[in-house]
Amino acid sequence: MTEAVDSNMVVRTSVSVPLDPEAAFRLFTEEMARWWPLRSHSVYEAEATGVVVEPRIGGRIYETTDDGRTAEWGRVGAWDPPSRIAMSWYPGQTAELATQLEILFEAEPRGGTTVRVVHTGWEARGGDAAALAAGYRTGWELVLGRLAEAA
Amino acid sequence: MDALGDPTRRAIFERLATGPAAVGRLAEGLPISRPAVSQHLRILKDAGLVRDRQVGTRRIYTVEPDGVLVVREYWDRFWSEALNAFRDAADQHKEQRDDRGG
Numbered sequence: 660m661t662e663a664v665d666s667n668m669v670v671r672t673s674v675s676v677p678l679d680p681e682a683a684f685r686l687f688t689e690e691m692a693r694w695w696p697l698r699s700h701s702v703y704e705a706e707a708t709g710v711v712v713e714p715r716i717g718g719r720i721y722e723t724t725d726d727g728r729t730a731e732w733g734r735v736g737a738w739d740p741p742s743r744i745a746m747s748w749y750p751g752q753t754a755e756l757a758t759q760l761e762i763l764f765e766a767e768p769r770g771g772t773t774v775r776v777v778h779t780g781w782e783a784r785g786g787d788a789a790a791l792a793a794g795y796r797t798g799w800e801l802v803l804g805r806l807a808e809a810a
Numbered sequence: 811m812d813a814l815g816d817p818t819r820r821a822i823f824e825r826l827a828t829g830p831a832a833v834g835r836l837a838e839g840l841p842i843s844r845p846a847v848s849q850h851l852r853i854l855k856d857a858g859l860v861r862d863r864q865v866g867t868r869r870i871y872t873v874e875p876d877g878v879l880v881v882r883e884y885w886d887r888f889w890s891e892a893l894n895a896f897r898d899a900a901d902q903h904k905e906q907r908d909d910r911g912g
Contacts (some may be wrong), residue, residue, distance in 0.1 A: 670885045670889065672890050673893070674892055674894065674896060674897045676896065676901070677900060677901060678900050678903060678904055682903070686896075686899060686900060686903055693899055694895050694896050694899030694900075695896075696891055696895045699891065700891065733906070752909050774893060774896065776892075776893065778889065792908065
């Protein structure tokens with residue numbers, strides 16, 4: 660039994676979409692507010708109305724509200740359209756508590772694209788449960804729903 | 811039951827996530843009494859998020875390692891939902907393009 664969280668934890672998720680990598684990359688980054696589930700996956704939840712990805716290394720990823728508030732989610736570390744984006748990830752947190760995201764766009768033989776999210780870098784927060792607990796501060800409803808189901 | 815639905819319980823859980831602590835230490839950083847902290851700890855324990863052990867005269871609380879699984883599930887679900895939303899948008903995008911093309 661281990662008391663500390665495994666800092667090598669990797670969360671991987673992927674999806675197949677019927678667009679070529681160029682179109683998938685553009686939709687993902689330029690029109691993020693159109694598809695990102697802001698209500699559940701944001702700092703301001705129901706008040707969040709926009710997401711901006713600044714398309715360059717060092718660019719910010721942030722959400723916006725109609726009354727002008729912003730909440731930073733991360734910073735772009737690698738910008739290689741149409742195949743790859745890397746970013747630090749700290750929605751609702753400060754940059755020192757960032758984990759790392761890599762988003763990959765891989766062409767499929769029949770014309771679609773596999774989009775993969777690889778979420779790592781938990782050791783940046785000390786490799787203990789604090790890193791993971793930070794996840795609780797966004798998408799609270801999801802966590803609470805999960806806990807309600809378990810209880 | 812909403813184990814983490816209470817701001818004070820979230821604060822206690824997040825504090826414990828940085829390292830083990832006894833009730834007294836936890837109460838020092840919070841505007842509530844020790845019995846109230848104990849009450850919150852009991853709820854967190856019942857939800858499987860923290861565990862305790864007796865060390866001498868003190869009871870030390872730590873985050874339940876399985877609590878990590880909860881967090882992992884959280885991120886698995888977070889990204890699955892985000893990418894499913896992306897796929898829906900991509901499907902729609904393609905349909906619109908096909909309509910224009912045809």
